[in-house]
Amino acid sequence: DAMVIQNPRYQVTQFGKPVTLSCSQTLNHNVMYWYQQKSSQAPKLLFHYYDKDFNNEADTPDNFQSRRPNTSFCFLDIRSPGLGDAAMYLCATSRGRDRGKYEQYFGPGTRLTVT
Amino acid sequence: AQSVTQLGSHVSVSEGALVLLRCNYSSSVPPYLFWYVQYPNQGLQLLLKYTSAATLVKGINGFEAEFKKSETSFHLTKPSAHMSDAAEYFCAVSLTGANSKLTFGKGITLSVRP
Numbered sequence: 001d002a003m004v005i006q007n008p009r010y011q012v013t014q015f016g017k018p019v020t021l022s023c024s025q026t027l028n029h030n031v032m033y034w035y036q037q038k039s040s041q042a043p044k045l046l047f048h049y050y051d052k053d054f055n056n057e058a059d060t061p062d063n064f065q066s067r068r069p070n071t072s073f074c075f076l077d078i079r080s081p082g083l084g085d086a087a088m089y090l091c092a093t094s095r096g097r098d099r100g101k102y103e104q105y106f107g108p109g110t111r112l113t114v115t
Numbered sequence: 116a117q118s119v120t121q122l123g124s125h126v127s128v129s130e131g132a133l134v135l136l137r138c139n140y141s142s143s144v145p146p147y148l149f150w151y152v153q154y155p156n157q158g159l160q161l162l163l164k165y166t167s168a169a170t171l172v173k174g175i176n177g178f179e180a181e182f183k184k185s186e187t188s189f190h191l192t193k194p195s196a197h198m199s200d201a202a203e204y205f206c207a208v209s210l211t212g213a214n215s216k217l218t219f220g221k222g223i224t225l226s227v228r229p
Contacts, residue, residue, distance in 0.1 A: 040221075042221050088156075098212055099147075100147035100210055103164065104161075104217065
């Protein structure tokens with residue numbers, strides 16, 4: 001089945017130690033998104049790629065970076081994780097950027113713990 | 116700008132009872148409306164989507180939602196709750212266009228009692 005895969009599902013990192021989360025998709029979608037979801041809160045969009053075009057949300061901290069080396073893969077890099085960055089990180093994909101027209105397909109998420 | 120309001124954070128129903136999860140939206144133009152479900156430690160799954168084709172939208176797992184413009188509402192219902200429906204439910208709104216944003220409500224946790 002075509003799907004969105006996130007690895008690892010659970011990640012523990014130390015305060016200030018860089019960490020990378022991975023997302024891959026077999027849907028061949030043009031757009032890939034990264035969301036941060038803290039406990040009992042709505043998902044918050046960090047950034048998205050439309051093909052190779054990177055789009056950062058205005059309130060995303062500089063500590064968060066992303067890479068998309070090819071259509072299938074997208075990475076979330078947290079350069080110096082703080083305790084406040086502990087959250088579930090969700091990757092999603094869609095065929096196009098029109099978020100009314102094109103459904104977003106979500107991966108299972110990576111739960112990040114910062115010690 | 117668009118927004119959604121999901122009143123309350125938790126709804127509890129008995130198995131077999133009606134499920135009603137409320138969502139009100141704010142938008143200056145006709146919006147697209149969504150309901151997503153999130154099971155514990157899982158990603159979001161689309162339950163249903165309103166695109167203006169029909170005001171009553173049927174989704175997966177027996178859920179449906181009715182778009183009521185006069186009430187700016189898009190409440191989610193299911194006639195008979197099942198234990199497997201216990202999850203978090205998010206209402207979301209988007210406009211159309213390449214610069215559109217998908218805005219989520221804060222979510223409602225549904226518990227189903229045996």
